[in-house]
Amino acid sequence: MKRLKLNKHKTLKYTKRSILHLVLIIGGLFMILPFLWMILASFKPNIDIISVEFRLFSSNWTFDNYAKVFREMPIGRAYFNSLIIASVATFFTVLSSSAAGYMFSKLKFRGRDLLFFIVLGSIMIPPQIVVIPLFLMISKVGLVNSYPALIAPWLINAFGVFLMRQFIFGIPNSNIEAARLDGASDWRIYVRIIIPLVKPTIAVVSILTFIWTYDAFLWPLVVVSDTDMMTLPLILGRYAMTEGGVIAGASMATTSMVLVPVLIVYIFFQRFFIKGLSMTGVKG
Amino acid sequence: MGLATRGKSKVNSYILIVSLFVLAYYLIITIGPLIYNVIMSMSKTDLMSEWKFVGFKNYELNFKNEIFLKALTHNFIYILILVPVGISTSLVIAFLIYNTSGIAKKIYLFMFFAPVVTSLIAVAVIWKLLYYPNVGLFAKIIQGFFHVDSPLFLQDPKIALLCIIIMDIWKDTGLRVVVLHAGMEEIPQSIFDSARIDGASNIKTFFKIIIPSLRHQIIFLAAIYSINALRVFGQVYMMTGNPAGGPVHSTQVLVVRMYQEAFLYTKFGRGAAISMVVFAMLIGLVLIEIKSFDKSYED
Numbered sequence: 001m002k003r004l005k006l007n008k009h010k011t012l013k014y015t016k017r018s019i020l021h022l023v024l025i026i027g028g029l030f031m032i033l034p035f036l037w038m039i040l041a042s043f044k045p046n047i048d049i050i051s052v053e054f055r056l057f058s059s060n061w062t063f064d065n066y067a068k069v070f071r072e073m074p075i076g077r078a079y080f081n082s083l084i085i086a087s088v089a090t091f092f093t094v095l096s097s098s099a100a101g102y103m104f105s106k107l108k109f110r111g112r113d114l115l116f117f118i119v120l121g122s123i124m125i126p127p128q129i130v131v132i133p134l135f136l137m138i139s140k141v142g143l144v145n146s147y148p149a150l151i152a153p154w155l156i157n158a159f160g161v162f163l164m165r166q167f168i169f170g171i172p173n174s175n176i177e178a179a180r181l182d183g184a185s186d187w188r189i190y191v192r193i194i195i196p197l198v199k200p201t202i203a204v205v206s207i208l209t210f211i212w213t214y215d216a217f218l219w220p221l222v223v224v225s226d227t228d229m230m231t232l233p234l235i236l237g238r239y240a241m242t243e244g245g246v247i248a249g250a251s252m253a254t255t256s257m258v259l260v261p262v263l264i265v266y267i268f269f270q271r272f273f274i275k276g277l278s279m280t281g282v283k284g
Numbered sequence: 285m286g287l288a289t290r291g292k293s294k295v296n297s298y299i300l301i302v303s304l305f306v307l308a309y310y311l312i313i314t315i316g317p318l319i320y321n322v323i324m325s326m327s328k329t330d331l332m333s334e335w336k337f338v339g340f341k342n343y344e345l346n347f348k349n350e351i352f353l354k355a356l357t358h359n360f361i362y363i364l365i366l367v368p369v370g371i372s373t374s375l376v377i378a379f380l381i382y383n384t385s386g387i388a389k390k391i392y393l394f395m396f397f398a399p400v401v402t403s404l405i406a407v408a409v410i411w412k413l414l415y416y417p418n419v420g421l422f423a424k425i426i427q428g429f430f431h432v433d434s435p436l437f438l439q440d441p442k443i444a445l446l447c448i449i450i451m452d453i454w455k456d457t458g459l460r461v462v463v464l465h466a467g468m469e470e471i472p473q474s475i476f477d478s479a480r481i482d483g484a485s486n487i488k489t490f491f492k493i494i495i496p497s498l499r500h501q502i503i504f505l506a507a508i509y510s511i512n513a514l515r516v517f518g519q520v521y522m523m524t525g526n527p528a529g530g531p532v533h534s535t536q537v538l539v540v541r542m543y544q545e546a547f548l549y550t551k552f553g554r555g556a557a558i559s560m561v562v563f564a565m566l567i568g569l570v571l572i573e574i575k576s577f578d579k580s581y582e583d
Contacts, residue, residue: 031395129566133321217404
């Protein structure tokens with residue numbers, strides 16, 4: 001009797017488990033299905049992507065979409081531009097936020113709290129708010145269609161400063177004091193002690209900045225008119241102007257070229273990605 | 285020397301250079317432009333003549349403009365759907381994932397998180413095709429499973445905005461799930477154990493233990509996503525054709541409107557006034573969030 005009851009309890013538990021996993025598998029597939037669909041569609045003729053009959057796998061595999069993109073869009077140049085902008089922005093953001101993070105957490109000077117308040121307050125003034133004046137300023141100094149203009153809004157990141165400051169708070173003062181007694185300047189302490197210790201935070205800030213700048217859209221849209229200076233999102237922006245089926249294959253080929261490298265990096269470094277982006281939530 | 289440290293006779297060059305760089309950067313990139321924006325929003329701006337101070341005229345014109353009012357309403361609708369639906373679905377998924385373990389848990393987190401790392405602009409292009417009327421993937425799924433005519437999605441003014449919001453919820457579900465899941469893992473196991481001894485069901489645990497313990501995370505996510513809903517631009521620009529905001533202004537939002545006024549019609553003053561409205565709403569939301577955050581700490 002007792003055994004029977006136990007079995008029943010077990011079956012119920014198994015059913016519950018199965019439903020749990022079923023829901024999560026369906027949900028998870030819904031998360032990655034659009035990307036699989038995108039990759040498959042990029043190898044199909046337009047007529048197979050937008051057709052009455054549904055086929056997940058096309059019988060007519062083709063590279064025409066990719067050929068068309070390379071023929072009609074400055075995609076190579078856009079890749080180069082996007083990578084340059086995202087890399088330079090990431091480099092400067094890591095440098096500035098770690099340097100400022102050390103200053104705001106371990107050094108005392110008059111006006112420190114006010115300056116930190118300004119940094120944090122800037123979170124409330126996202127680029128969308130000041131895009132018009134920034135554009136007018138940039139055009140007044142003749143920097144429209146230039147790399148400096150494209151990179152300018154991403155040299156410091158308030159969130160990066162905040163994250164670094166939190167992390168550096170945790171470094172024992174004794175390390176720093178010992179170095180100072182040896183006559184080390186703050187520059188030396190920053191390079192020799194702080195940088196090696198904040199490597200995990202550097203990884204997080206780098207990933208975040210790279211994703212954000214790789215995806216930046218409004219600012220490049222405003223400041224770039226020259227085809228040679230277009231970034232990948234701007235190339236995609238051109239598809240927004242054309243309606244529908246005629247560009248289905250080409251647009252999926254382009255989005256695949258934009259997203260597949262990111263997804264591959266994600267697969268290998270997912271731990272950093274998930275940890276990094278969850279810190280935005282937990283620590284913010 | 286305002287920046288000298290702790291009365292040392294020598295000026296600390298590290299503090300001097302880093303703080304001057306930070307200060308100069310924010311003056312040039314953020315604070316300066318914001319002041320410039322305020323002035324511009326109160327000026328009559330056209331490319332031919334000198335700017336002229338006109339007070340609140342630009343604001344007045346905006347608030348009398350039907351399209352602007354639609355955009356304002358749509359941003360509110362965006363917040364009111366994105367925030368509660370986004371957070372509650374993510375809470376449920378995070379709780380389900382919390383109940384798994386080992387490699388399965390890792391795979392689920394990996395799958396749900398994948399869209400978060402990708403580019404919003406690229407995702408919008410994909411979803412625009414998925415939403416393709418009659419022959420797109422979603423239309424086929426609806427026809428196949430429910431045997432009814434599928435809606436026209438982005439081409440139907442009644443549901444176009446909703447379609448964009450659904451895409452937006454989908455894209456960031458993983459981020460919210462990871463944040464909430466991390467919060468759940470920090471809840472001490474003893475609380476769950478005592479609940480189990482009391483015979484509490486999973487659903488009861490969810491409402492009585494999980495949600496109250498995660499209130500900081502929930503408030504934080506609500507703030508982040510209401511700010512995001514105010515800043516919406518790329519999604520609408522990419523998914524609603526040329527000009528953005530259609531069909532018949534059913535997806536018009538404030539930042540898109542600002543972009544069009546300033547850069548399509550070169551009415552910088554009108555555009556600047558719109559961005560000040562967005563700024564005011566943003567400050568309002570952040571103040572509400574700080575208030576509720578303080579309150580939740582008092583409990």
